[in-house]
Amino acid sequence: MTSPPSRRRRATVHDVATEAGVSRGTVGRVINGDGYVSASAREAIEAAIKKVGYVPNTAARTLVMQRSQAVGFIVHEPHSLFLEDPNIGEILLGANTALSASDYQMVCLIVDSDRDTERVARYLSGGFVDGVIIVSARQDDPITRVVERLSLPAAFVGHPPDLGTAAFVGIDNRGSARTITTRLLETGRTRVGMIAAALDRDSGADRLAGFTEALGARFDPTLVEPVPLYSYRAGLEGMRALLAREPLVDGVFAASDAVAAGALEALREAGRSVPEDVGVVGFDDSAWATRCQPPLSTVHQPAAGLGQRAAESVLRQVDGAEPEVDQIVLETPIVWRGSA
Amino acid sequence: MTSPPSRRRRATVHDVATEAGVSRGTVGRVINGDGYVSASAREAIEAAIKKVGYVPNTAARTLVMQRSQAVGFIVHEPHSLFLEDPNIGEILLGANTALSASDYQMVCLIVDSDRDTERVARYLSGGFVDGVIIVSARQDDPITRVVERLSLPAAFVGHPPDLGTAAFVGIDNRGSARTITTRLLETGRTRVGMIAAALDRDSGADRLAGFTEALGARFDPTLVEPVPLYSYRAGLEGMRALLAREPLVDGVFAASDAVAAGALEALREAGRSVPEDVGVVGFDDSAWATRCQPPLSTVHQPAAGLGQRAAESVLRQVDGAEPEVDQIVLETPIVWRGSA
DNA sequence: AGGGAATGTGTGCACGTGCACACACGCGAA
DNA sequence: TTCGCGTGTGTGCACGTGCACACATTCCCT
Structure with missing residues (x-):
């Protein structure tokens, strides 16, 4: 009863624990599936989770784990080539497919103005993403600099950035x-x-x-x-x-x-x-x-493949691989139809 | 020197405080701009922030504030009408403009498969967003149900959901x-x-x-x-x-x-x-x-306007307004060109 | 019988931040 | 002197989670 418009308090591990008559630690073990838990405790906890409608608080988990299980997809186009260029959409879906398969969330960030640039830089700095896929970066791009400064795992699509050490995926x-x-x-x-x-x-x-x-x-x-x-x-x-x-x-x-x-x-x-x-x-x-x-x-430009490979590169880097091994150029087969 | 591939530890308020020779509390007051701070302390702290390259950890802030300053933009299309329908891109940019103006980050979430549905539901539950804009929701949509259960501020674009109480923005x-x-x-x-x-x-x-x-x-x-x-x-x-x-x-x-x-x-x-x-x-x-x-x-379909109005509605709800006052139908002027 | 695994459970600390509170100082008025 | 007030600063707690550690019980092997 703090204030009527505020949404109701979310259930936490603690609520689950008291509901199931065990301690927080045991609840954590059930949720993360490691360690020894007796069958009776497991059942009681699972029932309690259902009952109180518990969902883990990702912000807290991110804080303690230093991992957000999310990857940013940054589109940096002056006005909205975003709309006109069908490749970008395809790259995006390709990346989403790969990230989804590894249980990562894709977070699509549009940079449309200088104001956006600053905010996105803050967002990246905030630890909300474990890595980024950058489409069509510009020369001397502030976003690119932020990424470098944070040494955030990154993959560039389309063209290598100024520094030759970063991962990129492109075509010839x-x-x-x-x-x-x-x-x-x-x-x-x-x-x-x-x-x-x-x-x-x-x-x-x-x-x-x-x-x-x-x-x-x-x-x-x-x-x-x-x-x-x-x-x-x-x-x-x-x-x-x-x-x-x-x-x-x-x-x-x-x-x-x-x-x-x-x-x-x-x-x-x-x-x-x-x-x-x-x-x-x-x-x-x-x-x-x-x-x-x-x-x-x-x-044929394999746009979905570009997105997919970029995502895979970022995931490898998140797992500690070196970026420079990932400088990939995809094949571009010719499709012959009726116009020539 | 923990492990070479790990990215270097981020600077925290604590680092800034020791660098500037003050306490965490004073640093916080400078960052959030309230309370009394002496001019000398302020200068020292600002210099220290620059020197150590401090950026606030958004996850920690989200945890304690129960606010993420981010709004989700959920596109739920079976395969990728996303690519073909230019309206969606325009709605997205319109929403981004409005959110950007209020210093909110837009997080674009693509739901392309059942697996995505589950993951996005977890993401929303995790407290990473303060509200959502939902484009082309389906009947009996699991995402919609999650949003209801969390009583997350939401605005639907295109058509009202089954329940008549939610905010929506559309055309006639x-x-x-x-x-x-x-x-x-x-x-x-x-x-x-x-x-x-x-x-x-x-x-x-x-x-x-x-x-x-x-x-x-x-x-x-x-x-x-x-x-x-x-x-x-x-x-x-x-x-x-x-x-x-x-x-x-x-x-x-x-x-x-x-x-x-x-x-x-x-x-x-x-x-x-x-x-x-x-x-x-x-x-x-x-x-x-x-x-x-x-x-x-x-x-003329005012797609950018739809996105903008939806974003504004979500922001009002985040500030505690009731959703049902926001059921908006925008004007659709006719544009007469040469084809008839 | 006693020591050490294997199994099961509870507790304290840390993550980085905001906020409430306590405290310190100088100054003027009762 | 003592009180109150304005200004400036430090500290403890809470947010919700994961993890390391401590502890408890059972069982098997020597």
Whole structure:
């Protein structure tokens, strides 16, 4: 009867103990399943737990164990690429699957503003998570620095951080881009261009580099159309610009499936048929790829696998393994559909 | 020097106190900013905090305060509608904004399997969150039951739970569907159909009900094509089926923008032009709406606002307010673009 | 018969924090 | 002097848990 709106007091081990007529220690042994407990005591305690509706207080357990059985999943995107990039969602689910299998709770933390940065840093410092998975960290990121300072087990997805010692899981953007461009050239195209997105990010720059390598001596910079984002609209406008400048283009490597979808629309506007007049390939193998008309030939990005491997790396580090053994590059098979 | 892989011990108030030559109590007063502290002590303590790199241990604070300054955001979707439904991401960001403004941490919990359900229930029971925002709860949901049992402050987004006493924030699906259907009829269409998705969920059923009401005596059940999901593919296939059965259809209300996008593709296949031959309207005003050709006329769903209002409701309840005053229905203005 | 396992149970301490209380000091008024 | 008050500081307890230790009982082996 302290104050009416306050929720009722939670049952503790002590309540269970008095209810079952034993001591706290015995109750603890039953809950954690170790040590010797007589059958009669066990039964009495289990009944008491049910009766008083006992659930362990995780905060207290975390405090004494120095372990929270939770791992943070940090998404640090300026506004909300979170919404547009289907990969992030897939990475998240992959990580959740792996953590769930080891009975860890995933805690998803969105960093959307500077205010968030500070709060998340406090949260991490507070010992609420045993480790973190970091997606798309920036250079000189305050969150990254906090993680280093706490020497919190961490795994980066997508790109290694500045320091070479941390664990990361990624794909070979450059090699994959080179491979699919080569495949596109093998279909007999002679003037192959690229809609190169997000050149300020490693993934974007690497994909362009791979494209350039594949073309070798045939590379012609006027066939590269840079656009700011991995978005449908960027693809639409980029393709329009490319067509206006180079009407004879007969092949296009789009930096992502969303960009490719926009490019297909621009080609349709211009009356070009795909793949007859122009071959188009994308990158990601996201939902866009099968939703397009014709469906896209693209590079499969194993997003769920990235999340899963990152989670496994963090769990290994929580168990005391060294991070640097975990620098993993996953395979990116090419999926050939109808667009080239 | 206990064990090399273990991370170094965190600094505590005690370390700060000895470093600054004062007692724990004084340090606490500086950190929490109440009580009398001399200027000299304050300076010494602030310097000591910087020097030893002190950050409060949130677990300990949670334990003693019975407050975690965190709110759970629970997404309970069978497989991963999470990825496909852009509304969920927007709701999430809206909630994060509101919580962030009150200096609360949002903790996003994904429930993807039965195993997750159990673990999340334990997590909630553990006192790691002061309240929860629940998106798309199911009937007889175990998570919902846990929340009730703990009498944890909660707000449901989308639809009220079985019990009428809990807080929820939603939109008037039926009224909005009725309004946009009426607008579509006012453009002079005579045979207006609907691609009705997800009839097993309240939102889907309510949108169909609104459509039916708008047509009144003119309602013809053969013009309703039910499809399972709010997806592009469902829209594509649904529209094909509807066209095959009713070639004279000249207006379509699609249950979501993704469905409408699929319908546009089917109409294009069939050689119908939009909006000349057939008027199409959608629902959600998501990214699909502006990405389509022509851009969609649709019902604006204030997803970010839903998240924000839900968060505010939870925070009010944490402060002791009664939940039942928070049963909020947000406005859903119609956005008229080119597709009808 | 006596010593030592094996089995079963209770108690004290620690985790790091907030808060209530006690205490110390200087000063002015009764 | 003695009391009260404002200011500044130290200490003990509580939060709920896990774990190490101490203790109690039984049983077997020498």
